[in-house]
Amino acid sequence: MTTLDESKAPKGKRSGNAGEKSDDPLMVMSVEKAFRVLSAFGRQHPTLNLSQVASVTGMDISSAQRFTHTLTKLGYLHKDSETKRFELTAKTLDLGHHFFRSSRLVDRAMPYLMHLSKETEETVNLTTLEETEIIFVSRFLSRHVLNTDVIIGTRMPAYCTAPGIAMLSRLPEDQAMAIIDKSDRKQHTPSTTWQRDALLAKIRETRAQGYATAFEEFYLSDASIAAPILDHRGRPEGAVNIAVSCSRYSREEVIARFSSLIVATAHAISRV
Amino acid sequence: MTTLDESKAPKGKRSGNAGEKSDDPLMVMSVEKAFRVLSAFGRQHPTLNLSQVASVTGMDISSAQRFTHTLTKLGYLHKDSETKRFELTAKTLDLGHHFFRSSRLVDRAMPYLMHLSKETEETVNLTTLEETEIIFVSRFLSRHVLNTDVIIGTRMPAYCTAPGIAMLSRLPEDQAMAIIDKSDRKQHTPSTTWQRDALLAKIRETRAQGYATAFEEFYLSDASIAAPILDHRGRPEGAVNIAVSCSRYSREEVIARFSSLIVATAHAISRV
DNA sequence: TATAACTTATCGTATATCGATAAAACATCA
DNA sequence: TGATGTTTTATCGATATACGATAAGTTATA
Numbered sequence: 001m002t003t004l005d006e007s008k009a010p011k012g013k014r015s016g017n018a019g020e021k022s023d024d025p026l027m028v029m030s031v032e033k034a035f036r037v038l039s040a041f042g043r044q045h046p047t048l049n050l051s052q053v054a055s056v057t058g059m060d061i062s063s064a065q066r067f068t069h070t071l072t073k074l075g076y077l078h079k080d081s082e083t084k085r086f087e088l089t090a091k092t093l094d095l096g097h098h099f100f101r102s103s104r105l106v107d108r109a110m111p112y113l114m115h116l117s118k119e120t121e122e123t124v125n126l127t128t129l130e131e132t133e134i135i136f137v138s139r140f141l142s143r144h145v146l147n148t149d150v151i152i153g154t155r156m157p158a159y160c161t162a163p164g165i166a167m168l169s170r171l172p173e174d175q176a177m178a179i180i181d182k183s184d185r186k187q188h189t190p191s192t193t194w195q196r197d198a199l200l201a202k203i204r205e206t207r208a209q210g211y212a213t214a215f216e217e218f219y220l221s222d223a224s225i226a227a228p229i230l231d232h233r234g235r236p237e238g239a240v241n242i243a244v245s246c247s248r249y250s251r252e253e254v255i256a257r258f259s260s261l262i263v264a265t266a267h268a269i270s271r272v
Numbered sequence: 273m274t275t276l277d278e279s280k281a282p283k284g285k286r287s288g289n290a291g292e293k294s295d296d297p298l299m300v301m302s303v304e305k306a307f308r309v310l311s312a313f314g315r316q317h318p319t320l321n322l323s324q325v326a327s328v329t330g331m332d333i334s335s336a337q338r339f340t341h342t343l344t345k346l347g348y349l350h351k352d353s354e355t356k357r358f359e360l361t362a363k364t365l366d367l368g369h370h371f372f373r374s375s376r377l378v379d380r381a382m383p384y385l386m387h388l389s390k391e392t393e394e395t396v397n398l399t400t401l402e403e404t405e406i407i408f409v410s411r412f413l414s415r416h417v418l419n420t421d422v423i424i425g426t427r428m429p430a431y432c433t434a435p436g437i438a439m440l441s442r443l444p445e446d447q448a449m450a451i452i453d454k455s456d457r458k459q460h461t462p463s464t465t466w467q468r469d470a471l472l473a474k475i476r477e478t479r480a481q482g483y484a485t486a487f488e489e490f491y492l493s494d495a496s497i498a499a500p501i502l503d504h505r506g507r508p509e510g511a512v513n514i515a516v517s518c519s520r521y522s523r524e525e526v527i528a529r530f531s532s533l534i535v536a537t538a539h540a541i542s543r544v
Numbered sequence: 545t546a547t548a549a550c551t552t553a554t555c556g557t558a559t560a561t562c563g564a565t566a567a568a569a570c571a572t573c574a
Numbered sequence: 575t576g577a578t579g580t581t582t583t584a585t586c587g588a589t590a591t592a593c594g595a596t597a598a599g600t601t602a603t604a
Binding site for chain 2: 096
């Protein structure tokens, strides 16, 4: 008997049980379902058998059967023929790879990130903003770091990260605050800035000085300094940041050593 | 007028024009089409408008419309509202991220790769085998390297890479040679091993000595040494390799310095 | 050995997807 | 400026496609 957090088995009525409004004639629901199946796998559920797929995704057994079959045929799932359990394959990396190869932002940023990484010998990241979160798009690890938790594709809340605040600071203020308001804010560490007015102040300060900082706001002992990358219309399309351990730099040292470097790099990547 | 390599517009008859046999009652064709749309984007086509999507994927305009709409709604595509052009979003990194988080192989390998990377100060990779290709799953860059061409998700032909040969060497010989035969072999560089019998010899030698090497077989000035990671049944489920520049090491030095290290690491990650 | 849980295969039905078409928006050029 | 062609957006009826119930087959459990 498997104990799965089958969020809420919708006991499927006839209509598409996907999310809410099924009345979008251009929406191909099968695609959403396929992705639902794929994202059922993760740290919590590295492998799933058929009925687990059904219960985790809230689909009936037949649908689970059809979609696992389809995704296996397409090569995104692998089925162990003796345990009958499914798992994701390395082919799932293809999509992200396509993105990486096609992104003009990544293309422009890459050499600068590389240079920054060698120059500073610290961890350097490229992130983008999606909704209320930042996504790590590219990452150059410093030799000092042994944090294997943050990798390409990792998401973090924008409000408590330097890149997040850096990007928000270049959005129209109402939009930035709309994102803040949408965020599920909580105090991850004792030094997390999470209150609305404090965040507004931080955003304004960041806009004025051109870079954002975050000291132990999400992870303890993590310090970060970031600057926004702007597109040709002046809108933020990403951020560069340098992340170091608090044990090795004081707040002042981080700013003194990296602020102008990070601002210059972000500016060079921008195409305002 | 856009000149796109619309491979062959199948001039769609009624039946599912996906690939070949459409007579698989469990196959959900819409899923395949969705992925077809997503993989239309890449280095060649960083952005596409609606009709280009249609011609590149070989779908009619209505389907292109439906699938771009769907994928945009799901967040994998972004549509620039003034140019009406689509591009992939960073959300495409999610799937690969799920894979990364769920893979037991990655989980086991990570600390060893890290250690190897610090120990040697060279580029270290984890790869898996898919059909005739290896896929880069994890990668620790050395400071020396400025090759931004190989990234996570990159594929290379197995037959002319050290990790590829390392994995093939632990497959039953007929299976290994079946893969060799399926491969589209060509002489990428003057030193590419590409002939069937030469490859067979190489595979046998690799099996005997426990590690594989490749010197400028795919990229010029690239040297690589790899060992296979075995699962509990002794089947290869991946490979670790160290890649260096030929200008910095001779063939003998590579072997002398790294062979036992790479074999030991691969063995430690294995679970025979 | 009996029972339960799960996987695989089959099939009639209804609906979600298809693809043609038309309207609207946009671009190009005489 | 208006005419012409291209691309995008919206609509809709037909039916192939995906649905989901169920049965048969397989593996695990007691």
